[in-house]
Amino acid sequence: MSVVGLITKNNETAYREEVQRLMDWCRTNNLSLNVDKTKEMVVDFRRVRGDHAPLNINGSAVEIVQSTKFLGVHIMENLTWSLNTSSIAKKAQQRLYFLRRLRKAHLPPILSMFYRGTVESILSSCIIACNASDRKTLQRIVRTAEKIIGVSLPSVTDIHTTRCTRQM
Numbered sequence: 001m002s003v004v005g006l007i008t009k010n011n012e013t014a015y016r017e018e019v020q021r022l023m024d025w026c027r028t029n030n031l032s033l034n035v036d037k038t039k040e041m042v043v044d045f046r047r048v049r050g051d052h053a054p055l056n057i058n059g060s061a062v063e064i065v066q067s068t069k070f071l072g073v074h075i076m077e078n079l080t081w082s083l084n085t086s087s088i089a090k091k092a093q094q095r096l097y098f099l100r101r102l103r104k105a106h107l108p109p110i111l112s113m114f115y116r117g118t119v120e121s122i123l124s125s126c127i128i129a130c131n132a133s134d135r136k137t138l139q140r141i142v143r144t145a146e147k148i149i150g151v152s153l154p155s156v157t158d159i160h161t162t163r164c165t166r167q168m
Helices: 013-028 082-104 108-123 132-149 156-167
Strands: 039-041 063-065 067-070 073-076
Touching: 039 067, 073 082, 082 108, 082 132, 108 132, 108 156, 132 156
Parallel strands: 039 063
Antiparallel strands: 067 073
């Protein structure tokens, strides 16, 4: 469950009322919020950042975090994708290990299919939001996979273009 609130002119009233409505809804529907698992992330682009008092739910303060993972995507308070990209790159690197194992087992027909299903699918998650430096990081993994498989693979830019045109 997520609550997104906009604080304007340092007035947090609407935001706190929205959180209160969520707590009331949970209570009405016999649900309980686990305060230990509840996190608050403040996205603030003002030049001078004001102090933000933490939320209190059932008398417990909610932890304020700088990043969180939501629906498999790492989101940072400055809304950059670097943490998400490094997570994707790490996952893809782990899959390359299995690609190497398949190559040693002399199964060339399956290598490209395995790459597309396990590595490229990870690289293409959230690729629409990637910037040039993120794509460069992911392209290194594609080049490594090309060396393992021994065939040319679509570049990250090609994957990005294909995904963007499918979205339209």
